[in-house]
Amino acid sequence: DAEITQSPRHKITETGRQVTLACHQTWNHNNMFWYRQDLGHGLRLIHYSYGVQDTNKGEVSDGYSVSRSNTEDLPLTLESAASSQTSVYFCATGTVELPATNEKLFFGSGTQLSVL
Amino acid sequence: AQKVTQAQTEISVVEKEDVTLDCVYETRDTTYYLFWYKQPPSGELVFLIRRNSFDEQNEISGRYSWNFQKSTSSFNFTITASQVVDSAVYFCALSEAPQGGANNLFFGTGTRLTVIP
Numbered sequence: 001d002a003e004i005t006q007s008p009r010h011k012i013t014e015t016g017r018q019v020t021l022a023c024h025q026t027w028n029h030n031n032m033f034w035y036r037q038d039l040g041h042g043l044r045l046i047h048y049s050y051g052v053q054d055t056n057k058g059e060v061s062d063g064y065s066v067s068r069s070n071t072e073d074l075p076l077t078l079e080s081a082a083s084s085q086t087s088v089y090f091c092a093t094g095t096v097e098l099p100a101t102n103e104k105l106f107f108g109s110g111t112q113l114s115v116l
Numbered sequence: 117a118q119k120v121t122q123a124q125t126e127i128s129v130v131e132k133e134d135v136t137l138d139c140v141y142e143t144r145d146t147t148y149y150l151f152w153y154k155q156p157p158s159g160e161l162v163f164l165i166r167r168n169s170f171d172e173q174n175e176i177s178g179r180y181s182w183n184f185q186k187s188t189s190s191f192n193f194t195i196t197a198s199q200v201v202d203s204a205v206y207f208c209a210l211s212e213a214p215q216g217g218a219n220n221l222f223f224g225t226g227t228r229l230t231v232i233p
Binding site for chain 2: 040041042043044045088090092104105106107108109110
């Protein structure tokens with residue numbers, strides 16, 4: 001069965017360190033997204049990609065970067081981790097059924113990141 | 117500006133009771149999409165339903181039903197005869213067109229449902 005794999009499931013790091021969260025999907029979806037989930041805010045979009053070599057900023061992109069070198073992977077990098085980036089991070093993938101039509105999203109199981 | 121409000125932060129019901137989760141949205145677009153996602157204790161988000169703004173028909177899927185009312189900007193979710201496995205956090209979300217796509221998907225803050233055996 002197709003799936004989305006996020007790793008690690010839990011990560012503890014120190015302020016100022018660079019951290020990369022992995023997202024690997026076998027759905028063969030072009031669209032991939034990174035969200036963060038915080039109490040009182042729901043899920044907020046960090047970055048997204050509509051295909052290889054395509055990346056775009058979302059609502060809360062400051063301090064984060066992504067790269068898309070193949071269809072399957074969209075790693076999320078925290079350039080210099082800050083305590084405000086302690087959160088649960090979700091990767092999602094989706095299909096585009098028609099142009100400008102909203103796709104159904106499939107979510108990974110999340111990565112709990114703690115920045116101390 | 118778009119906004120999704122889930123005023124109920126937490127709800128507890130006893131098994132077999134019916135429960136309704138409220139979702140109120142704001143948007144200036146005439147074309148938009150509404151979603152419900154379930155987040156069980158395992159963490160991953162599970163897609164439940166997508167509804168476009170031109171389709172106000174209520175939908176039923178097993179014990180789940182959704183009531184979309186444009187007049188009150190609401191998209192409420194009812195679980196009939198709740199079960200312990202329904203315990204989860206439920207998110208309502210809004211996406212606007214033509215920019216719409218998941219890049220323009222706005223989530224509510226979620227409602228944590230606990231079903232007590």
